[in-house]
Amino acid sequence: MYLDQANREQLQQWQEELAAKHESFKSSGLNLNLTRGKPSTSQLTLANALDGALDGNYISDDGTDTRNYGGLVGLPGMRALAAEILGVTDNEVLVGGNSSLTLMYFSILFAWKFGPNGEGSAWKDESTVKFLCPVPGYDRHFAICEEFGIEMINVPMDENGPDMDLVESMIAGDTSIKGIWCVPKYSNPTGCVYNQDTVERLAKLGTIAADNFRVFYDNAYVVHDLSDEPPELSNIMDYCRQYGTENSVLQFASTSKVTFAGAGVAFLASSEDNLKVISKHLGIASIGPNKVNQLRHLKVIKNMADLQSHMKKHAELLRPRFACVMRHLNENFSESDLGHWSNPEGGYFISFDTRPGLAGEVIRLSAEAGVKLTPAGATFPYGKDPEDRNIRLAPSFPTVDEINTAMAIFCNSVKLASVRQKLAV
């Protein structure tokens, strides 16, 4: 279906057929949902051994009674595993509670209120604070910035990551830019993996940016591969050491999509200097993380080999879901001028770009026919997609059957909205 090559008659015929199909979907009263970037029940069940994993022994290998107070930076064993996951040393990791979002929030709060380098470096004392936001991106990152009144600037992404020429030139010319949000592996929602050059240049930003600038490097999908031969993400901390910019990057990750989404363990990796500043303030706000949960995790996932074999089971459950989405997109749009989409090798999302100005309408039509999609604009700062074209598809939670039906409706909605738009010109 190439709209730009079709005559009016052809377009009208398509419109009639698509509208009829749309009506038949509407009348079947479906209630499907492709919005939820969360693990399915089967995935969660993979980690059911967590409850009871301790077998009555709450003492960790290093002798800590995990039941009692203390241990702000986490259990040594968990720090070691997190360090291996994120490619840093054990002393460069803080293991927190169940939410890496909370660690990000605290990192922003402390930088804003107290300064990432201590006295004199607080963002709040500067007239304007800006963040670069590669788009499309993750709405909860943007929500934190909005909460703190941090001005967000869109930066386009391609399959290698953010446009680094633009990032560098903006940062070099504007010291009010204090941060950039990155999801370097299987970026939410495009699924792209930052290439070696992008990672190196992100590590090098610390040489041109303000002293209190930080890369917020949310490595949420660091071990969340769909394929057996996953793309490799370069180690950003290695580049930081090379450029002497260890303080300029804060890495985040968690086991939310490894074990339990709401009851996992979150990590913050950075230089020892940064962890010292962050721990100082975190110690005012918390009696320490839930170490019992950390110990449970260590019992079930003892090392990288355990983690990798555990993630393969997730991949087995996720692959058919992603494949179903891709099949629909390929069958409907590979020979068309109706949209572009990503084919991620991991993570939780597939990103679809409609023809300009149609995302909202596609989402409306899909909802009308019983398929809930992430609201238009959600993947952009302030909820505003300037071209109104990006739609985030989240296939992890529904069954393959549900995805199959939902995608048929989605594809029909894209076509119908596109044809209608073309006819209206």
Added chain:
Amino acid sequence: MYLDQANREQLQQWQEELAAKHESFKSSGLNLNLTRGKPSTSQLTLANALDGALDGNYISDDGTDTRNYGGLVGLPGMRALAAEILGVTDNEVLVGGNSSLTLMYFSILFAWKFGPNGEGSAWKDESTVKFLCPVPGYDRHFAICEEFGIEMINVPMDENGPDMDLVESMIAGDTSIKGIWCVPKYSNPTGCVYNQDTVERLAKLGTIAADNFRVFYDNAYVVHDLSDEPPELSNIMDYCRQYGTENSVLQFASTSKVTFAGAGVAFLASSEDNLKVISKHLGIASIGPNKVNQLRHLKVIKNMADLQSHMKKHAELLRPRFACVMRHLNENFSESDLGHWSNPEGGYFISFDTRPGLAGEVIRLSAEAGVKLTPAGATFPYGKDPEDRNIRLAPSFPTVDEINTAMAIFCNSVKLASVRQKLAV
């Protein structure tokens, strides 16, 4: 031993005897610790059934899959139990993670940055922000205020709670007072229980204070009775309803000293209006609390009857420890002019007041003889006890034998410091 009635010769003889005893303690190389307000290993073991309590079933009674994301205000079952503990309705409770301190911190942060009543009520927009701090009190409360640059004003306490005449007159005359810290039951460290009049007048403060004033009511020891016939704390929310001040009080509690100190469940109880404002901001900072841990708690402590019988086991373990401290204090000081102390019926602390100017010296002498005590001043804002006399004793963690030895050293240190001071006049 009445110093004020002793002659110089008697004082000198005492000094020699006490100094000799001190030297013999010093030479025995002890290493004891009365600083730690945390449960002993035996107490923690009372809740060991938590791990494995779910028996593979992670679904709560209301149908929530506790493993997944969501549920910012907590599981309905846990909210109901918390509501009963704190004397509010289910909708007036938010159940959080493992740290009530974090809920207090967030409450202060949100009030400071965004305002407890929403737009226009942020504390940070006023030239000065002050808190009333009944003293002696809890150092971690004071640390949060210090972190946010909130000016703290000492308010004396007696056995019925803070001096409410003073509290009311200060608040009526100064709209920059935005809060007061309270530990209404078994106050940390004096162990006093606020009487009915104090609770009622705290609830009534909302009628005279600034609109964005809040009582921070840390009911940390709400069910932590030592005796079988514990004193009753009046229900503050009932008084708030009577005076229409439901928005003026934020109550906090947790199971840290019920189940696991580092892996319990924390509560915030307040009006639905307040919870709405707090949830709005908390939802930016968190993916929701660890609901699996909440469900585990509900399996082990199903209702108030379970909770009460569980707390009786704690009391059995704590009673001999408190009794040992009291025996030493009574034997050494009941017929003396060397100090005053509390005899709490619950909680975690005993508060001892030396003669003025001696707390630091007693702590130094005790440390010299092998007994670590909470640093002088820790129970006051900015770490400054204006009379240098308050010492917080924490007998929960050591064994009775250890407490016995530690208290012998403590009492000798008090006497030695007092006699020396008297001789130096």
